[in-house]
Amino acid sequence: MKKLIYLLALLCTATGCSTKKEEVIKLVTNGESSYTIVIPPDATPVEVRAASFLHDHILKISGADLPVVSFGETLPEQCIYISSDPQIVTGDGFSIATAGSSLIIKGGIERGCIYAVSELLERYLGVRWYSPDYAVIPQQNSISLPAIDITGSSPNSYRNVNGAFTLNTDYKDFNRLHHISDMFADRYFVHTFNRLVPWETWFAGNPEYFSFMNGKRIIDQLCLTNPDVLRLTIEKLKEEMALQPEKVFWSVSQGDNFSYCQCEECSKIIGEEGSPAGPIIHFVNRIAEEFPDKVISTLAYQYSRKAPEKVKPRENVQIMLCTIELNRSIPIANDPGSKSFITDLQDWGRISNHIFLWDYTVDFAHSISPFPNLHTLQPNINLFVQNNVREHFQQTNTGTGHEFAELKAYLLSKLLWNPEADAKEIIREFTDGYYGKGGKWIRKYIASLERELKESGERLDIYGPPTNHQNTFLSEKNIKRYSRFLEKAEKAASGDRHHHLHVRTAMMPLQYAIMEIGKNDMFGPRGWYREVDGDFISRPEMTSMLESFYQTSIDCNSAPVNESGLSPEQYYTSTKRFIDVQVKGNLAFRKKVIADPPPAEKYSGGDLSYLTNGVRGASDFKVHWLGWEAQNFTLILDLEEVTEAKSIEISTLWEQKSWILHPASVACLVSEDGTDYSLLGKQVVEGDQRQEDVTRLFSFDAWGKSYKYVKFEVEGTLRLFDWHPSAGGGSWVFVDEIVVR
Ligand SMILES: [Zn+2]
Numbered sequence: 001m002k003k004l005i006y007l008l009a010l011l012c013t014a015t016g017c018s019t020k021k022e023e024v025i026k027l028v029t030n031g032e033s034s035y036t037i038v039i040p041p042d043a044t045p046v047e048v049r050a051a052s053f054l055h056d057h058i059l060k061i062s063g064a065d066l067p068v069v070s071f072g073e074t075l076p077e078q079c080i081y082i083s084s085d086p087q088i089v090t091g092d093g094f095s096i097a098t099a100g101s102s103l104i105i106k107g108g109i110e111r112g113c114i115y116a117v118s119e120l121l122e123r124y125l126g127v128r129w130y131s132p133d134y135a136v137i138p139q140q141n142s143i144s145l146p147a148i149d150i151t152g153s154s155p156n157s158y159r160n161v162n163g164a165f166t167l168n169t170d171y172k173d174f175n176r177l178h179h180i181s182d183m184f185a186d187r188y189f190v191h192t193f194n195r196l197v198p199w200e201t202w203f204a205g206n207p208e209y210f211s212f213m214n215g216k217r218i219i220d221q222l223c224l225t226n227p228d229v230l231r232l233t234i235e236k237l238k239e240e241m242a243l244q245p246e247k248v249f250w251s252v253s254q255g256d257n258f259s260y261c262q263c264e265e266c267s268k269i270i271g272e273e274g275s276p277a278g279p280i281i282h283f284v285n286r287i288a289e290e291f292p293d294k295v296i297s298t299l300a301y302q303y304s305r306k307a308p309e310k311v312k313p314r315e316n317v318q319i320m321l322c323t324i325e326l327n328r329s330i331p332i333a334n335d336p337g338s339k340s341f342i343t344d345l346q347d348w349g350r351i352s353n354h355i356f357l358w359d360y361t362v363d364f365a366h367s368i369s370p371f372p373n374l375h376t377l378q379p380n381i382n383l384f385v386q387n388n389v390r391e392h393f394q395q396t397n398t399g400t401g402h403e404f405a406e407l408k409a410y411l412l413s414k415l416l417w418n419p420e421a422d423a424k425e426i427i428r429e430f431t432d433g434y435y436g437k438g439g440k441w442i443r444k445y446i447a448s449l450e451r452e453l454k455e456s457g458e459r460l461d462i463y464g465p466p467t468n469h470q471n472t473f474l475s476e477k478n479i480k481r482y483s484r485f486l487e488k489a490e491k492a493a494s495g496d497r498h499h500h501l502h503v504r505t506a507m508m509p510l511q512y513a514i515m516e517i518g519k520n521d522m523f524g525p526r527g528w529y530r531e532v533d534g535d536f537i538s539r540p541e542m543t544s545m546l547e548s549f550y551q552t553s554i555d556c557n558s559a560p561v562n563e564s565g566l567s568p569e570q571y572y573t574s575t576k577r578f579i580d581v582q583v584k585g586n587l588a589f590r591k592k593v594i595a596d597p598p599p600a601e602k603y604s605g606g607d608l609s610y611l612t613n614g615v616r617g618a619s620d621f622k623v624h625w626l627g628w629e630a631q632n633f634t635l636i637l638d639l640e641e642v643t644e645a646k647s648i649e650i651s652t653l654w655e656q657k658s659w660i661l662h663p664a665s666v667a668c669l670v671s672e673d674g675t676d677y678s679l680l681g682k683q684v685v686e687g688d689q690r691q692e693d694v695t696r697l698f699s700f701d702a703w704g705k706s707y708k709y710v711k712f713e714v715e716g717t718l719r720l721f722d723w724h725p726s727a728g729g730g731s732w733v734f735v736d737e738i739v740v741r
Helices: 002-016 045-062 112-125 169-174 227-243 264-273 277-290 336-351 374-386 405-417 423-456 476-495 497-519 540-555 568-579 608-612
Strands: 025-028 036-039 068-070 079-084 094-099 102-107 128-131 134-136 143-145 149-152 158-163 210-213 216-222 249-251 295-300 317-322 355-360 391-398 529-532 535-538 592-596 626-629 633-643 647-653 665-671 678-684 695-701 707-715 732-740
Touching: 025 045, 036 045, 045 068, 045 079, 045 102, 045 112, 045 143, 045 169, 079 112, 094 112, 102 112, 112 149, 112 169, 128 169, 128 405, 128 423, 134 169, 158 405, 227 249, 227 277, 264 277, 277 295, 277 317, 317 336, 336 355, 336 374, 355 374, 374 405, 374 423, 391 405, 405 423, 423 476, 423 497, 476 497, 497 540, 497 568, 535 540, 540 568, 592 608, 608 626, 608 633, 608 732, 633 732, 647 665, 665 695, 678 695, 707 732
Parallel strands: 036 068, 036 079, 079 102, 158 391, 249 295, 295 317, 317 355, 355 391
Antiparallel strands: 025 143, 094 102, 094 149, 128 134, 210 216, 529 535, 592 633, 626 732, 633 707, 647 695, 647 732, 665 678, 665 707
8 A cells, every 4th residue: 555655646746747738758759769668566457458558559550669667666757657546536437647758647446547548549549449350550650649638437337349349358448348257257147047046956856946837837937935946046156156256246137038936925026016026136135135245136127127116126236127128210218119118217226226237239130131220329328327327238249240240339339438429420430440432331321221210110120130121211212222322332442452341241231131021022023033934033133142242251251140140151051042942843832731730820921822832941930931839730732633753842940049949750641632641751850959950851752652642740849958048948840841843
């Protein structure tokens, strides 16, 4: 402590002798520098990081290799002094000031020193980290700085733009972002009930530990009024905390489903508190009481989003409030449909001063598709901040190739740091820097998308396909206009290989939308084929778009196209399969199919003609697939006349994240009269389907048979396997094109 006071006194003296505005620091002259970067003798990891961050950038900019030294008896005459200062009120705040010919950087005790360096690099040296792969570090032989006397701080103490980008430490530090591990214990971030009291261990012997619903116990959630559940949770946390003693934040939170316990005791509390959040907060408070030095985090999510009426979360309870249900086309505050969320936000704000806001800002089912919500980001962040939220989790799941991922993450990082910043100017600066001469056309594209969406008055859904908007902001006419902007952007940016690739990457979402809309209307005006006299001729502009999309995805090293992890390559392959229409020589084409029981109506309208329309299902389960939930079923195809066709095929889909598995088995039978069937074969899917191909073809050999009817007996797995996050839940079987040749 003594040392610290001494240092502070010395620095005050140094700052005290600070002088006139016009004074400049000649940091580097012709690649040489007489400056030293100085940190305290017992420097913290943050001070060390700040010094090396500055050192590395100055080296890259100018070639000057400034020594980094620990503070000795006296400060060197020309130095950049970096140290944390507990007197700076916010942990991430900072000050930068010239003092004589030196520069004094002080940071709040969290990460203030690092952010001071990023401010210096950004504001005075023109450095930008637009993406982990693309930083602008202007080269200059000499660096001089004007007289500086600035401070910086953010109202927000935690700023997470979640996704792959923040795995790059330079990107993350420069843009002042956090990672999950900056706050939470490893594996204790969210949805932890089953980690704390695993059903695999306890359900068989003690079903009463789990949720009671519709007359029986199920594994989905815990019964939070059961005293043994409380005891087991505390015991488990004690064990886990011993392994990560330095971690403060521990999540005790509901599973990702709606099946909360409705036993007599739980229901009583739900009734008294007016919300299923009631039993959760009572439960979590007891745990927080047990661990006064820790923060226990819990969800206010879906069924628990409404605040309880009586119980208040303890001081050391963090409420993770989630916006998953909301519309994204207009700011939350302006949306009548989001009123109940604002009420919930205010209600939680009244009983807790520790809200962690979990917001959703992209399309998770179609990550590479137009999602014009940039204009909503600032008003939404402001709404949260005005309601006393200081911790922000923006679930953007950013990955290269995703719609404006770099821009969105950049804008969010700036707004989370300073909610009052000029969003328009940030977008302008980013688009000019990232797309070069293509920037102004990209801005026109963005503005045009936003205008058309606004005009449509439509909702923007975080799981919505582009076909939702095919007659509005993604109409044929609008897409033509967007395409013109993007073509101009591409041409303008062609002189710089980085800018050019960035523009091509920005073109992928529109290409994706065009291709997906085309799949929805294969033989129609926007489809992949033209029907000419009963023949189907593929449109070359569509197939070349698929090739271009795929090539760009390789060049930019694109992340998966959806939350389920479908890779661009899988998308390419399944699209090729989809557009390989089964018309010529396919005896099943446009023949009648009956099903027992019928498929669910919510997919492709349960319309069985999809099974013989000549088009195979796409990678998206909502396109051209029929689904059956947790049941076995039979399909009968009527070929209208007796045939001796030699092969019979049917396909199924695997998309475990959406609870869709391949069937357990498919049997194929044929008959001439529709009464007596003979079995061609039965194919079984082995194993627990942890990893499977997205589509699976069941192909049967019908050599030497003559038949008019084909019957498939499909057995589902009925339940999700133990490895699945929703193990035990009802699984789906999705079936598409039947082909007979
Ligand atoms: Zn219960």
